[in-house]
Amino acid sequence: MLIAQISDCHIAGPGKNAYKIAHTAENLAHCIDHINQSNPTVDLVLVTGDITCSSQIEEVERAARLLDRLRCPFYVVPGNHDTRSVLWRVFGGRACPEMSAGFCNYVIEGREIRLIALDSTVPGEPGGEICSIRAEWLDKRLAEKPAQPTVVFMHHPPVKFGVLETDEDGFAGAGILGNVIEKYQNILRILCGHIHLSSHGGWKGTIITTAPSMGLQLGLDLTLTRPSEFYLEKPGYLLHYFTPDRNLITYTVTVGKMDGPYLFDEQ
Ligand SMILES: [Fe+2]
Ligand SMILES: [Fe+2]
Secondary structure (H helix, E strand, C coil), X not given: CEEEEECCCCECCCCCCECCCECHHHHHHHHHHHHHCCCCCCCEEEEECCCECCCCHHHHHHHHHHHCCCCCCEEEECCCCCCHHHHHHHHECCCECCCECCECCEEECCCCCEEEECCCECCCCCCEECCHHHHHHHXXXXXXXXXXXXXXXXXXXXXXXXXXXXXXXXXXXHHHHHHHHCCCCCEEEEEECCCCCCEEEEECCEEEEECCCCCEEECCCCCCCCCCCEEECCCEEXXXXXXXXXXXXXXXXXXXXXXXXXXXXXX
């Protein structure tokens, strides 16, 4: 099974760039073309939030027109730059198949890996939250199939990842989420976005993995002293490969021209 993860598209309105200078829509189109050309084919795509710049309907519709070019099913969760009701209006029934207690929480069944979408957003706030309603919902869903390999996907990582811009946003309810996660041994990964960098960290017996963005990289400064800043980079996405021996391996794919390939034998 092959899963692609796109994150932090930050699509602006038609004809506009994100933060005036980031060509996120063009970058998303390049990533979609790349995913469509994958051999073996990608089974499904997860879009882990911040689909738009400011959740305007024209931004969501522009993102949907691009994502609809994917040749496989895709699923979305909101980020702090999105509004769950607007996403539901545009994507509801297909890429956001269900709303649970007003949250964009749902389960994708019928695959080798069970995928659980968790809505970590707080309307109007940059930070994330898992409240008791969402934690209880997750616990019930996980308890249904505690032996099937499972991936949880959400926008905000529940721990600090050493990036000032997003660490400062905070995450409420990490304790109650952690109490649920550590009860289950079948959670292969928690897939997140929000920090605009490809990274991995262990947490509560599983691994949190974060995806790169559509070319809008946050500054990596582990001294946490530099001002909030971003860099324009080549866009990228994650490819999660569930191998025949049931191991989930993650590759960071950078999309753009590169020199090569060269044959070792000819050098
Ligand atoms: Fe973002
Ligand atoms: Fe975000």
